[in-house]
Amino acid sequence: MLVVFIRTIIIYVCLVIGMRLMGKRTIGELQPFEFTITLAIADLACMPMQDISVPLIYGLVPLFVMFLLHYLITIIAGKSIKFRRFLNGKPVIVINEQGIDYKAINSLNVNINDILESLRSQQFFSPEQVRYAVYETNGNLSVLENENGYTPSSIPVTIIVEGKLMETNFRYASVSKDDVIEYLDSKHLKQKDVLLMTIENTHYYIQPKGKPFFSEEVKND
Amino acid sequence: MTKGRLTIALVILVFILGLGIGEQLFIHSTFDEFSSRLNGFIVEEDETYDYDAIVETQKWWEKKVCYLELFLPHVQMNEITITYGELVGAVGAEDHDSAQALLNRLQQTSIAFEEMYGFRIGNII
Numbered sequence: 001m002l003v004v005f006i007r008t009i010i011i012y013v014c015l016v017i018g019m020r021l022m023g024k025r026t027i028g029e030l031q032p033f034e035f036t037i038t039l040a041i042a043d044l045a046c047m048p049m050q051d052i053s054v055p056l057i058y059g060l061v062p063l064f065v066m067f068l069l070h071y072l073i074t075i076i077a078g079k080s081i082k083f084r085r086f087l088n089g090k091p092v093i094v095i096n097e098q099g100i101d102y103k104a105i106n107s108l109n110v111n112i113n114d115i116l117e118s119l120r121s122q123q124f125f126s127p128e129q130v131r132y133a134v135y136e137t138n139g140n141l142s143v144l145e146n147e148n149g150y151t152p153s154s155i156p157v158t159i160i161v162e163g164k165l166m167e168t169n170f171r172y173a174s175v176s177k178d179d180v181i182e183y184l185d186s187k188h189l190k191q192k193d194v195l196l197m198t199i200e201n202t203h204y205y206i207q208p209k210g211k212p213f214f215s216e217e218v219k220n221d
Numbered sequence: 222m223t224k225g226r227l228t229i230a231l232v233i234l235v236f237i238l239g240l241g242i243g244e245q246l247f248i249h250s251t252f253d254e255f256s257s258r259l260n261g262f263i264v265e266e267d268e269t270y271d272y273d274a275i276v277e278t279q280k281w282w283e284k285k286v287c288y289l290e291l292f293l294p295h296v297q298m299n300e301i302t303i304t305y306g307e308l309v310g311a312v313g314a315e316d317h318d319s320a321q322a323l324l325n326r327l328q329q330t331s332i333a334f335e336e337m338y339g340f341r342i343g344n345i346i
Contacts, residue, residue: 001292002241002340010345053295064233071230 001061008065012036020089022109031088031138033073037066088137095133095143099213102195108135112161112196119143126152126198128205128215150215156200163192163209173199183218244292245340251285252335259328270312270320279305293338301330 015036030038041063048059077084094104094115105115115133118141124130131146157173158166159180170176184191189208196207207213258278262270282305286298304327311320337344 001237001244003338003344005237005241006345055290055292055294057292061237064237068230068234071226 001057004058004061005065008062009069012040012066012069015040016087020087033070033087037070041066091137091142092135093132094135094141095127095130097131098211099207100127100195102209104135110135115141116158116196126150126156126200126205127196127207127213150203150205152200152203154200156198156203156205158196158198160191160194160197162196163194165191175199241340247288248293248338249335251289252331255282255285256328256331256335259324259331262324270317272312275309275312279309293334297334301327301334304330 016033019033019036044059044062044066048054048056073087077087092104092108094101094108094110100112100115105111116127119125119127119130119133122141122143124143124145126149128149129146129151130143130149132144134142136142157169159169159173159175160166165177165180167177170180180197181191183204184194187206189206193209194206195209196205198205202217202219203215204218205213205215255278258274258281262275262278282302286302289298304323308320308323308327311317311323
């Protein structure tokens with residue numbers, strides 16, 4: 001029982017560290033230490049249910065130790081901001097007035113597609129519609145709308161994501177690879193330097209890496 | 222509510238630690254006694270087995286198993302019980318070669334059990 005007690009503490013601490021290292025994309029709605037408990041308890045509860053040769057105490061002790069750890073962490077986190085920050089991380093601004101912050105999303109271990117997906121789930125189909133977006137500690141994206149931003153009338157098609165051409169999308173935007181390269185050349189941009197490029201009818205949106213975004217109407221000849 | 226929860230947490234902590242320490246003491250005392258009983262089965266003078274002592278220990282073991290089963294895996298407990306039953310049969314039939322092998326096995330299993338479920342760094346890591 002004492003061995004199980006110590007082992008549960010070790011595994012719990014390792015799980016919390018693992019969750020923190022994996023970044024925010026692994027969790028949803030829950031804080032990392034809550035997610036850890038959810039994961040572990042599901043398995044702990046099943047083990048003694050399935051195997052009658054294992055004493056019930058092998059499932060109950062870790063279960064109660066988890067409760068104790070959760071309680072202890074909640075108390076410490078309530079009293080120490082530093083500990084709370086260590087445990088849960090801190091909210092990160094991923095979209096600001098200059099557009100998508102490439103360094104910020106890299107530090108969170110999320111990618112452009114995750115950001116676009118989170119935006120779409122909140123009815124924002126273009127980053128232009130957003131003034132600020134903050135990745136919360138529980139993995140949710142909070143958005144401050146840009147009332148003056150461009151609102152697309154249809155779904156913008158991604159043409160370049162993190163420097164890579166999405167060639168299968170070209171036909172939906174009615175452009176060719178040459179058109180895209182030519183357009184980038186006219187803006188003195190290299191494909192690898194473009195974080196995100198979308199086209200929605202004649203509206204082009206470009207987010208270069210580490211530079212402010214721009215958008216414009218382009219007439220296709 | 223917070224005080225109530227703190228009280229519950231402390232009670233659980235004390236309960237787990239108390240039961241854990243009790244379990245360790247019980248495991249050590251049980252297997253220490255089991256080993257010493259096993260070592261006393263051979264009568265030194267004529268190197269025969271003390272059948273009455275073996276049967277008496279079998280009853281003692283069956284009582285202990287009832288408590289050990291609360292916190293040790295049943296499959297491994299059954300292994301000792303079955304092997305012990307074979308030992309009783311072998312000694313009753315005066316098959317001393319088999320009895321010697323079974324006694325050695327029980328002695329080793331008893332030592333292994335005490336180590337396997339003892340509170341030591343090897344079991345934690």
